[in-house]
Amino acid sequence: MLDMKPWYQSKTVWGALIAIGAPLLRHAGFDLGSAEEAEVADALTTLAGTLGGLLALYGRLSATKGVGG
Numbered sequence: 607m608l609d610m611k612p613w614y615q616s617k618t619v620w621g622a623l624i625a626i627g628a629p630l631l632r633h634a635g636f637d638l639g640s641a642e643e644a645e646v647a648d649a650l651t652t653l654a655g656t657l658g659g660l661l662a663l664y665g666r667l668s669a670t671k672g673v674g675g
Contacts (some may be wrong), residue, residue: 614655615654624646627659
């Protein structure tokens with residue numbers, strides 16, 4: 607794989623985290639069906655990508671040194 611992305615933008619990573627967390631939630635009394643798990647994974651991927659973009663923008667705007675080659 608030559609095209610890399612951050613871990614938090616991966617639906618596979620979020621799906622795995624939800625797959626790990628769903629049984630824990632069921633044990634605590636919350637039940638997520640497979641459709642809800644997929645929706646949560648999509649929402650978390652979107653949220654994580656948005657937060658990552660905002661953090662990158664903030665970092666660039668608040669930087670005290672320029673970017674150079």
